[in-house]
Amino acid sequence: MLTKRQLEILKYFINNHNKPINKDNLTSVFSIGKRSISNDIKAINQYLSDEYNVSILSIGSKKIGFNASKTCIQNIEIDVNNQFHRIQFSDVSYRVDWILVKLLNANNYIKSANLIEELYISESRLSKDLRIVRSIIEKYELELQSRPHYGLKLLGNEQEKRRLIINENLLSLFSSDNYTNKSINYINSALTDCLVKYKFKVSDLIYQNLIVHIYIALDRIKKGHYLNKTDKLPTEYHHAYQIARDIFSTINKHEAISCPDEEIKAFAIKLQSNREYDTDEYIDQEMEKTVFDILKVIKMKFVIDFTNDMNLRVALALHTRPLLSRLTSKRQLRNGMTYEIKQNNAYAFDIASEYAYQVCKKYQVEIIDDEIAYLALHFIMYMETKIGSNNSKKILIVSSQRKTNTLLLRLKLQQWFNNDLNIICINPSEFSNDIDKSDYLILTTEKEFLNTYSNAISDAILIDLFPSENDYYKVELALNGLLKLDQLINYFHKSLFFSGNVDSKEEMLSILCNKVEKINYTGGQLLNSVLDHEQKVSSYFGNQFAMPHPDTPLTNNTYICVGIPKKPLKWNDEETTKIVFLICIEKNSTKEKVLQIWKYLSFLIKDPNQVNTIIKNPTYDNFIKSVYLFYHHMFK
Template sequence: MLTKRQIEIFMDYYAHHDEIIKSKILADKYNISIRTIQNDIQVIRDEVEKAGAELKSISSKGHVLLIKNQALCASFADHLTLDYNSNYFFDVQASRVDYLLSTLITSHDFIKSQDLADAMYISRSRISVDLALLKEVLKKYNLSLVSKPYYGLKIEGSEINKRQCIIKENLCFAHNFIQNEKDEPIINEVKNIVTQILVDSHYKISDIALQNLIIHIATAIERMRSGNYLEQQSINLKDDDVFHHVLEISNKIIQSCCNKYSLPYTESEVVLLALNLQGKREYDQQEYISDEINKKIYHGLQQINENYNLDLTNDLNLRISLGLHILPLLSRLKTGMLLKNIMTYTIKQKFPFAFDIASTFTYSILPEYKERLSDDEISYLALHFSVSLNQTTPVANRKDILLICSQQKSETILIQQKIKQWFNNINEIKTVSASMVKPEIFDDYNAILTTESKIAEAYPKAMLVNYFLTDTDYQKIEMALNGFTSVKDILDKFDEDLFYYGNVKDKYEMIDILFKKAKKKFKLSDELYDSVMLHEKIASSCFGNKLAIPHPERLITDCTFITVGIPKEEIIWEGDTSINLVMLVSIDKNNVRAYQLWYYLSFLISNKDMLDRITKVPTYENLISIINDVYKNLF
């Protein structure tokens, strides 16, 4: 059986099969020696031989995964992925802590620490460290780890807090936590019951909200099957907290689910579900959205216009979408039942500008809930803004594209249609054959595309794309249409005078250092610093991958620049999140398209390997070299 790390290494090769990967790259990635990597590779090689593949050694270059039986190897990868997500790896501390939490929170009795250590094949001293980490996890849910001499350990606290812990720590999915008597997930059974009752009751919720609701109900059912019920009087319910018909729907759902498993239930279970269900309501467009909500939305969009010189107030679809989202959001904020979003960091990395304006919007219209609002909730709103930005991005002129390919004109219809489907601001796509190319007309077009590698080599302005356009081709074309035609357009936003590497004690010193560098170069006032610090108070600037991007709360400077800081030692940025790379970003207030830089930065900030390479060699030259590597394939 492969270890957790060995599975991850195999997935690296599988994702890049037919490509040579050096052992040193893997050693750096997993922070282990080359010898250890070579031992892992030998184990993996023996396993993949049974799965229709060969992990072949290429002398002085590395190893490459050669797939001989596609179906067999794909099945092997699928099984490994399942094992990876459903098993515990006791050689990894985080996995051991998960095991301790899952075991203790589902137990009615005390369990001795020695028994837990034996089950994980670890020493008493090691489990002591793991238990200390477990206590920190439990604190977040007002739960405690009680130790009783001669009896052992037990998790104590309210049932509602235990359920919150189970859901938010993903125990409901991990390691088959929710099962029926046949060791099959009960999620589908609960889903069928809930869906039918909601349909019969004409109660509409979104797909994501439905999934969250099903998780809550399945968790409740599993806990009740184990004899764990909510304490009576554990939920205080005012008459106006939940509509009467929502209570009726909740009662039907709990009754049907409990009947399915022959379980008794209490009124507290119905009330908790009603509060949860009310917060996930997706109001129909025909239903009434109050003037108060409308005014809040308009105020928030005006704040975005003031801060970013971006007017979205006339986007009726966006205003309706926000109204429909804010109504249940307010209910969730009042009850404290906020949605969890496992895609938060991905959304922040892929749509950083949309997330930024969603933060501004949310905090401006709901200042009274500033402390309760989470990045998870804001990231859902960011998706609405992302859609709006794609549709309403200011365009000075319609765009013209020159397409050079060897195919007959009739055979380029697929490419033309795909481009027009992707971009709604295309005026003309002129197609010419390779033999009819006239470089003197290139300046008449916003983008020159070709499917011919020889044309791309002969004419630097021609961008090579595939005949069957890919997502990478989309990125290339979009950057060209927006005026980014070379890596230099990106590199110009960086400057050696705006780079820092050295000792830093905390985030405040780092921001101060980066601001002073920008202030000196561009002769800025302290207004930029004040705006950056204000934004730090109202929204998170952590973007995952140990990267923070502080930026002003509104557009201030007359140019766009990025100041980069690398601390010698990781620093705590917020909460328990540590950072080893900081980019202070400021966008030109006079350029309506300048905020597109956020989109282009997404290619870098979502690339963990490249970010790691930046911090491993903390020099300006290395930074520029890596940024060049990130973007060179897009031009």
């Protein structure tokens, strides 16, 4: 069995299996030395070789990669998640929840010996845990039957078992976040279509609970657990029954399962009641209102409106309820991917930080960055599916190669960015100045083509027929709006650069804010706003970079103010920083531009070598030169 850190490293490889990984990045991400990383990779390789006959491969002298089939990766991910569960079994509350889920999912008796083996606990410890389990299920008129030579079995009404799942916050243990979100998406689509078809009005709160009701019903049916037989519905329920039957009929086609009539009747009753829900409901009115109110605050601060996205609201409500339970009981989850999430998705993490701050303010609790990173995943998914799709460009590849020869290039682009990416491939002779170039990101494998059309298409990108990591960076930046290096360099003004002695984080922030004030006066609001945001969440992003920013945009233009302390500066209780970027986004900026700036900087702060390159000679000229050289190879 792998250690927790080794599991986190393996999870990192799984999440980045399509791209080569820099060995130096691993030491930074996991805050350990090269020798420790090498030993961990050796242990992971042994495990992968023994269990799956695959391995982590060296790619050149500094990079490593993970190559396996999609099915193999899925199996490894399941195994990694199971091993993480085992590590969490040291927590009695987690063990009890796991036992409850195990009993709820089981169709037959479960032997105590098997539970002891899976949970890595003693018989006496299991007995104590089962006493807690019995005290919980009694509230739902359920019984834990124990039969000699057979084992344990949960007996009782299926409807009460479903109430147990909801009220004890067990839903998150049933399936992965990815599966949950996909399920909610198609349930939402089927439910919306049918309610519109029948002109059946429901409130937001009722609608959200209907989604969760269907999700749980499908999950239970797949596992062989069905509702008990009930009497025939009264006449007044016939219209609701017809709607329910249509909804489940649509879902059944997608899921390839058959929902029993009892499920349809139960859902019809839920529809017909059309009332405010009581305390045993899934998303209570307070939680629904809390999520909606926080999303309104986010809309005001971040110029991005999540309030109309029902899928996101349901997902956040389902996430927030067990989150509050963890926060109040001081059992917060750790997350080995926090710095990676912050570096790759800084804007989404910032939004999640605001969401977390509002939750903590309302319920008087405290939260760590690791939990915020889990929240950020919901916003990342939304922005990838909604904002990304709304602003996607078609890619036009100009190549003298036959289309069959460009197949690998096209497949690699789809793999890197989006399987639904619209890619058109033409020969240079087919290119015309009449093509509306604003509709396309133009890539070419031909240097001669660039020379011929240099005036007409100055933004075209030269790419290799067999694309490398460098090509990935070029296209990634271009898709996010950065086509010329000067676009980024222009954000760094000489008057907004500082290098020297500072004794504290507050002094550094004061110096940087004063520099911005000289260009764009805010009457001291900027420093106060930056300090307010620091109270909410740490602006440390790993690799000894910190990127503070005001709580709300205050300047008329976008500025990046750079601070390099003479010696490492203590940024919070655990981390020190060597480079500080004060990010000031202009007022009324579009969400697309905000995303672009964070994306541009993410490439720089992810590279641990850049800190040493910059601080070796902490002058403005060396800083600009270092930044220029770092990005320059992406635009070759």
